[in-house]
Amino acid sequence: MKISIFPYSAFVIPFLVGVLLLLAICTYKYIHWISQFDEAQRTIIRHNWFSWKTIPALWEMFREGLVHFRILRKNIVLGIMHQSFALGWALLIVVGAIQSNRTIACFNHEQSIEQLNTLIEQDGWYSFDKDRRYLLTKRVTYDEAGHKIHLKYHRPFYAAIFYNYFIHKEPAMFKHSKQYADLMDGILLYIFLGLTLAFAKRIWSKSVGMRRTTSHNLFDRLAKLSLWLIFPLRLLSESITASMYQNGGFLTNAIGSLFNPDISGHLEWASWLCYSLALLVFFFSMPFTRYMHIFTELLLIWFRKIGVKESEQPTGYTKFELNACSRCGVCIQGCPLDKDLNNHRIQPVYLIRGLRNHNRPAKMSIIADNCLMCERCVEDCPVGIDISAIRRMTRNKGKLDSSGNYSYLTTPKPFNAIGRVVFFGGCMSHLTPGIPEAMMRIFEAAGQKYWYMDRDRSICCGRPLRQQGFRNQADDLKKKNTEMIINSGATMLVTSCPICYRSFKDEYDLGIPVMHHTEYIDILIRKGRISVGRDSRRVSYHDPCELGRGCGIYDQPRSVLNAVTTLQKTRNQREKSICCGFNMGNTVLSIEEQTTIRNDALRNLTERPVDAIATACPMCKKAFLHSTNEYPVQDIAEIVAANLIK
Amino acid sequence: MKKTAIIGAGPAGIEAASVLAGSGVEVLLFEKSETPLSNLKDKAFLFPDFSAASDMVSELEDKLLKDNITRCFGTEIVEIKWKGTEWQLVSGKSEAWYADSVLIATGYSTFDARRKEELGYGIYKGVVTSLEMEKMIREGNIVNGHGDMPKRIAFLQCVGSRDEKSGNHYCSKVCCVTAVKQAIEVRKQLPRTDLTVFYMDLRMWGQGFEEMYRTAQEKYGIDFIRGRISEAAATFDDRVQIKTEDTLLGMPLRTTVDLLVLMVGMEASAGTRTLGASCGIGGEYGFIKTISPHLYDNDTGKPGLFAAGTCKRPLSIWDSINDGRSAAIAIKDYLDTLP
Numbered sequence: 001m002k003i004s005i006f007p008y009s010a011f012v013i014p015f016l017v018g019v020l021l022l023l024a025i026c027t028y029k030y031i032h033w034i035s036q037f038d039e040a041q042r043t044i045i046r047h048n049w050f051s052w053k054t055i056p057a058l059w060e061m062f063r064e065g066l067v068h069f070r071i072l073r074k075n076i077v078l079g080i081m082h083q084s085f086a087l088g089w090a091l092l093i094v095v096g097a098i099q100s101n102r103t104i105a106c107f108n109h110e111q112s113i114e115q116l117n118t119l120i121e122q123d124g125w126y127s128f129d130k131d132r133r134y135l136l137t138k139r140v141t142y143d144e145a146g147h148k149i150h151l152k153y154h155r156p157f158y159a160a161i162f163y164n165y166f167i168h169k170e171p172a173m174f175k176h177s178k179q180y181a182d183l184m185d186g187i188l189l190y191i192f193l194g195l196t197l198a199f200a201k202r203i204w205s206k207s208v209g210m211r212r213t214t215s216h217n218l219f220d221r222l223a224k225l226s227l228w229l230i231f232p233l234r235l236l237s238e239s240i241t242a243s244m245y246q247n248g249g250f251l252t253n254a255i256g257s258l259f260n261p262d263i264s265g266h267l268e269w270a271s272w273l274c275y276s277l278a279l280l281v282f283f284f285s286m287p288f289t290r291y292m293h294i295f296t297e298l299l300l301i302w303f304r305k306i307g308v309k310e311s312e313q314p315t316g317y318t319k320f321e322l323n324a325c326s327r328c329g330v331c332i333q334g335c336p337l338d339k340d341l342n343n344h345r346i347q348p349v350y351l352i353r354g355l356r357n358h359n360r361p362a363k364m365s366i367i368a369d370n371c372l373m374c375e376r377c378v379e380d381c382p383v384g385i386d387i388s389a390i391r392r393m394t395r396n397k398g399k400l401d402s403s404g405n406y407s408y409l410t411t412p413k414p415f416n417a418i419g420r421v422v423f424f425g426g427c428m429s430h431l432t433p434g435i436p437e438a439m440m441r442i443f444e445a446a447g448q449k450y451w452y453m454d455r456d457r458s459i460c461c462g463r464p465l466r467q468q469g470f471r472n473q474a475d476d477l478k479k480k481n482t483e484m485i486i487n488s489g490a491t492m493l494v495t496s497c498p499i500c501y502r503s504f505k506d507e508y509d510l511g512i513p514v515m516h517h518t519e520y521i522d523i524l525i526r527k528g529r530i531s532v533g534r535d536s537r538r539v540s541y542h543d544p545c546e547l548g549r550g551c552g553i554y555d556q557p558r559s560v561l562n563a564v565t566t567l568q569k570t571r572n573q574r575e576k577s578i579c580c581g582f583n584m585g586n587t588v589l590s591i592e593e594q595t596t597i598r599n600d601a602l603r604n605l606t607e608r609p610v611d612a613i614a615t616a617c618p619m620c621k622k623a624f625l626h627s628t629n630e631y632p633v634q635d636i637a638e639i640v641a642a643n644l645i646k
Numbered sequence: 647m648k649k650t651a652i653i654g655a656g657p658a659g660i661e662a663a664s665v666l667a668g669s670g671v672e673v674l675l676f677e678k679s680e681t682p683l684s685n686l687k688d689k690a691f692l693f694p695d696f697s698a699a700s701d702m703v704s705e706l707e708d709k710l711l712k713d714n715i716t717r718c719f720g721t722e723i724v725e726i727k728w729k730g731t732e733w734q735l736v737s738g739k740s741e742a743w744y745a746d747s748v749l750i751a752t753g754y755s756t757f758d759a760r761r762k763e764e765l766g767y768g769i770y771k772g773v774v775t776s777l778e779m780e781k782m783i784r785e786g787n788i789v790n791g792h793g794d795m796p797k798r799i800a801f802l803q804c805v806g807s808r809d810e811k812s813g814n815h816y817c818s819k820v821c822c823v824t825a826v827k828q829a830i831e832v833r834k835q836l837p838r839t840d841l842t843v844f845y846m847d848l849r850m851w852g853q854g855f856e857e858m859y860r861t862a863q864e865k866y867g868i869d870f871i872r873g874r875i876s877e878a879a880a881t882f883d884d885r886v887q888i889k890t891e892d893t894l895l896g897m898p899l900r901t902t903v904d905l906l907v908l909m910v911g912m913e914a915s916a917g918t919r920t921l922g923a924s925c926g927i928g929g930e931y932g933f934i935k936t937i938s939p940h941l942y943d944n945d946t947g948k949p950g951l952f953a954a955g956t957c958k959r960p961l962s963i964w965d966s967i968n969d970g971r972s973a974a975i976a977i978k979d980y981l982d983t984l985p
Contacts, residue, residue, distance in 0.1 A: 430877050431764035455879075591810040625761045626811050 009165070011273035012158050018283030019158075025287040026295060029323075036316030041308050048306035057305030065298045066090055070382040071330065077197060077208045082328070082382075084194025085227075086294075091187045096160035099180045103167050106174040161279075164238045164248065165272050178249075185249030188238075191231050198228070212338065214329035214349050216290075223285040226278050233275040240264045240271050290353075293326040297383055300324040310389035312471050318393070321385045325352045331377035331387075336579050336597045337370065341589075346370045348377050348387040355394065365396035372597070373467055373585025374545040379575045395469035406459055406480045417451035418489035424453050424504070426497030427460050428618035432625075434634075435496045435618055438641035439517055445644050446529040451488060463503035464584045478508060485510055494520045496637065498547035498617045499584060505551060516547060517637050518616045522556040525563050531645045532564050537611035539639070540568045542601065542624070543577035544617030557616050560636055564643045565614075572604045580615075580623035598623045606631060614639055647672045647714070648981045651735050651745035653723050653921065655682035657706060657963055658955025659751035661970030662977070664709035669978055673715045674743055676735070678722040678917060682707065685753065688777055690784035692963060693827040694854035702963070718743075722917065725924050726750075726951070733950060746984060747950035747977050750934055751970065752917035754956040756910040757806025757814070765805065765908055766878040772886040773878060773906045775805075776824060783831045788905075791884050796904035798840040799832060800888060801825045802875050807911025807960075808846060814931060818911035819960040822849045825909050826862050833866040842869040842903075844890060852962065873899070878906060912960040925951060934958050944973040952977055 037045070063069045066087045072079030159166050163184075197208055205213045216224070235252065242248030242256030243264045256264075286292060300320045308317055331348040338344045346367045354364050368391050378387055423443070425436040436452070443450045461481065462474035485493060493514045495501045501516040508514075515523075524530045541561055547553045554574045561567045572578050581589075581597030589597075602624060605613050612632045615621050624633040634642075650666055652659045655677035663673045681687075683706060689699035710717065725736040726748055735743045759767035759775050767773045771791025774782075782788045790796040803825055807818035822845070829841045848870065850856040862868045875890045886906045890899045914922070914932035922928030922935075927946045929935030934953040937945045944952045954973035955966040 430879070433766050433769050433877075433879060434763055437769055595813060622763065622811075625763055626813060 014280035181249035368394035374579035658970035665974035
């Protein structure tokens, strides 16, 4: 009678089933999503799937998927927690595989064919070493005369996962095998450090530097429980085996020595079974819970690195983004709506979860609408999900007339502004006339001929509409503006509004340089085209969301301010800047709520003694002007214009 | 003799000082500026009877010529502290005075129109506030940014009041009728100038106000358009182009004027905010909070500490004078209970 494949080690079956299910479901999902990519994304994949971009992609997959570099840099404790699970588990698998390979190599080296023949069954392709409990397969080759010439042990792939059970008898199986055992225990200990931190995070999130953690749903919590059980069960099983055979590494051996070997003998199989069952539960739940991020994140990094981007409509790539979210809750920490308004239901983590779980569109658009689009979370997201694009797709797009009738605007004749700079103030600058006035003075001081495009009649750049999801309407505006700018024959576009700036830079294709006025003034000062004096004021600078996090313009405004005044640092500056609360991204907040956020930003700017507040966005300027604060609020252009030396 | 300290020599403070001094209380009257009634002195004429503000100034100043009123002008009180039996008043120069009771009558200041930058105040020459308009009326010299006679003048109501964005949700109460009064005064001086008032509502709450409003339309030909001005821009000849909407006709409107007058609202003055915060009686928008608007509208809830006038909320001049008088009675009652 043939013996069963798993006579003494049937406990591996749950694990094997889990692995198969996981592979099947993930493969199905990934193929399904990739088939939903749009044409542009497919073209990019076809062109770039294996190119020089692959190397940085692989590097980032390692850096972010295993080491979790971005989280580490933001919050070292949280980073270690995530890293220990990812890197620790990967190391357990890799080192386990090396360990089992070396053991098998050792067997094959030591055993003669005759010895092997006594150990294994003669018939069939499998065999089982009753004594050693090695699950081994033999491969036998015969020569032409029908004599056995080769017989080898082969290890099944799961030997690495259950190594201590299968290979336990001879501690010094191969050179340094003791060191390997210690190393494996060390890795397990490292995972336990992460487990402790994860536990601390659940009990008291401030201990790991988080104001608030994600509130998970039932499935996520069950999956998390199975994940948390895997490692203690592994330690228990290994320790029990170690207590029976007095082996194991420094940790398992020490714990094993506490157990009675006789009792251990009864418990051994059961405890390995529990370990295997925990793996089954985790693997099976993975594709349906937040743990889907483990593999999806790696694929997402690869797609992103070879140049795939979100399109305006949901695509398969969006599915990858939604599933790459680990619901770590980092996006909650900086969110002004959570911090100042105590609204902890609308952060990206919940938006993404809702979309993944196919929640009702009406419910999703409520979540999607209530966001300032300040992109503080985009800056913080360790996975780099393009949450703004996803939010735009989800927003409630009510009825909006899109007649696109802009005939009242006269398109300038070509050569109208040839060689000149186009100045686009933007709708918001019309409400802060001090800024365009200052820019006129600066242009004149620099001797720069300009065309103030939207002085009398103008249309919007389109970004506020686009932010609300009104793509077609925004495209109409874009078309008209592009026509006007290109026809003018101008050689450069300068705008005072970071919203317009980002729009012209990212969404338009004008073919001429586009600058925010802070960049432009910085160049004027550096090249000596305007000369400025210094005033004696101490000024704090507010980084506008769209200029800083949106376009990465942090240094030019600071360099200009340093040239004309004394710049004070603030606690939350640059990437960490707090939104002024009046960002056009949000249309549902009440004035009181916006004011609360504004006051938080204002506190940050006036923590240290300052004489004035500087900003570079008309919207932020208005927000701070509205407040009843005693500090003058000025745009950088106004500060420079006031300090011009004629 | 029992002693009362009054902070602020405006209509409310002076009236209270006068009444208290008349009933045998020693009064210490503090005023931040060197002279009293500085807000009132900015006015030309008073609604609804168009009496000269200067007449009221001299009448009120006469009330101060009483023996038991000590005038401490040019002294800014920055802190009031209860010392167990009496109040200690500390000035900015760290001098200290003591009194049995204190009346806060620190008044209002006007909304800084620069905070509504879209209206262009401080940027365009043709944009002035109602205070500056009042001054031009007083001096009989109503001119635009170039010093010429304006052909079109627009008045804009509710600048910094009833305005969610600037954080002042309340109505400043007196601006509606002030605009009507100013428009009539301008008409008297410049018969051929176009005058338009842009409003949200016209709240003609006082005696004679409604009649003034009717006269302004019928007799003086002043236009009233319901709508707020969303933005102002300068034209090449320094006139002011305004964008607004006639919300009764439902039509957008763009027009150019020589002078845009912003009817700035009332806010708690800096002194009101400081004292309100230092005594823990600061209420909404920085105004002083009293126990009840009905029966105890001068009592702050602290023993011997009272408030009167526009430090509590926007009030007209006559309301302030009445309030000063009622505060004087409340203080007298309180002082009588002291041993």
